[in-house]
Amino acid sequence: MNRTLSIFLYFDGNCREATEFYARTFQAEVRDLMTYGEMPPDPDMPVAQADKDRIMYAGLPYGDIVLMFCDMPSESDFVVGNNFNPTLGTGCKDDFLRIFNALKEGGEVYMEPGKTFFSDFYGMVKDKYGVIWQLFLNAA
Numbered sequence: 001m002n003r004t005l006s007i008f009l010y011f012d013g014n015c016r017e018a019t020e021f022y023a024r025t026f027q028a029e030v031r032d033l034m035t036y037g038e039m040p041p042d043p044d045m046p047v048a049q050a051d052k053d054r055i056m057y058a059g060l061p062y063g064d065i066v067l068m069f070c071d072m073p074s075e076s077d078f079v080v081g082n083n084f085n086p087t088l089g090t091g092c093k094d095d096f097l098r099i100f101n102a103l104k105e106g107g108e109v110y111m112e113p114g115k116t117f118f119s120d121f122y123g124m125v126k127d128k129y130g131v132i133w134q135l136f137l138n139a140a
Helices: 015-026 093-105
Strands: 007-011 033-035 055-062 065-070 088-089 108-114 122-126 131-138
Touching: 007 055, 015 055, 015 065, 033 088, 033 108, 093 108, 093 122, 093 131
Parallel strands: 007 065, 088 131
Antiparallel strands: 033 055, 055 065, 108 122, 122 131
C-alpha cells in the first residue's frame, strides 16, 4: 500500500519566503505555485485586491510527503502555529541533523535531538516562522 502524508502550512503574507526557505532546507523543488490572482475567476469567491499576490497554493515534495503552503486571505483571523504540527521521519542521521539545524536558525529548540522511548533519535524545534516541527530517525 502506498501512503503519503500531506501537511498544509498556512502563512500571513510571507508564504513565498517561507516556501523558498523550506525548499532550500529540504533540498526540494517547489511545484504548482499559484497566487490567488492566478486562480480561475469565480463570481461566488471574488479575490480581494490585497490578496492577488498572496500564495494560494505551493507544493513541496519530500520523499513520500508533500508539504503544501498557502497564505491566508488578508481578512482572515490568522494565528501562527495554531492548527498543525508536522512530523518528518528520515532514515539518515546526517539528513536529520541538516534539517534540524536549518529549522532552528532564528527559531527555538523545544527538544534537542536524542533518544526517547519512542525513537532512537528525535527532536522538536520551532522555526523562525512559528511552525513547530517534530523530527525522528526512522528505524532501519
